Amino acid sequence: xxxxxxxxxxxxxxxxxxxxxxxxxxxxxxxxxxxxxxxxxxxxxxxxxxxxxxxxxxxxxxxxxxxxxxxxxxxxxxxxxxxxxxxxxxxxxxxxxxxxxxxxxxxxxxxxxxxxxxxxxxxxxxxxxxxxxxxxxxxxxxxxxxxxxxxxxxxxxxxxxxxxxxxxxxxxxxxxxxxxxxxxxxxxxxxxxxxxxxxxxxxxx
Numbered sequence: 001x002x003x004x005x006x007x008x009x010x011x012x013x014x015x016x017x018x019x020x021x022x023x024x025x026x027x028x029x030x031x032x033x034x035x036x037x038x039x040x041x042x043x044x045x046x047x048x049x050x051x052x053x054x055x056x057x058x059x060x061x062x063x064x065x066x067x068x069x070x071x072x073x074x075x076x077x078x079x080x081x082x083x084x085x086x087x088x089x090x091x092x093x094x095x096x097x098x099x100x101x102x103x104x105x106x107x108x109x110x111x112x113x114x115x116x117x118x119x120x121x122x123x124x125x126x127x128x129x130x131x132x133x134x135x136x137x138x139x140x141x142x143x144x145x146x147x148x149x150x151x152x153x154x155x156x157x158x159x160x161x162x163x164x165x166x167x168x169x170x171x172x173x174x175x176x177x178x179x180x181x182x183x184x185x186x187x188x189x190x191x192x193x194x195x196x197x198x199x200x201x202x203x204x205x
Contacts, residue, residue: 024057029175055087100162107155114148139196
């Protein structure tokens with residue numbers, strides 16, 4: 001069996017990687033929560049200030065990823081582009097609808113890509129994660145299916161929350177709801193990963 005591919009780019013500390021991935025979202029939360037005090041805007045205008053800061057933070061995090069890791073993660077690129085486009089529409093049209101629907105579109109897009117890949121016989125999740133883990137074909141297929149469905153769940157949750165709850169609640173949910181749910185879901189995949197993992201000794205055969 002062929003040797004697994006070498007890890008792409010330069011490794012960085014997991015906490016730093018987490019900060020690059022979720023830092024812009026945390027900044028968005030705090031800017032929305034305290035924007036009226038920090039920037040002297042009306043409380044109903046905080047979302048627009050926070051959106052502008054969110055765009056800048058997302059692009060800075062993307063640039064930092066390129067500098068520190070030596071490459072641009074695919075999901076980070078997609079997220080930064082969508083944040084910039086929908087955040088720009090939010091500010092330009094003075095309508096928070098666009099930034100609120102952004103997570104729905106991103107998660108639905110990821111779900112469509114993963115499940116669409118499976119439909120055509122490709123486990124596309126392997127393209128993103130094969131540098132950090134090695135699974136057999138069945139393992140990648142099952143893991144891709146689970147993540148694809150989970151992204152659709154996140155899209156549905158975002159729609160329910162922003163349409164039924166207050167704006168501040170929706171922003172808090174993005175940070176304190178989606179992040180923990182994603183981490184719990186990822187940890188719940190550990191048994192599947194361990195069951196289908198290709199051990200180092202076997203990889204060299």
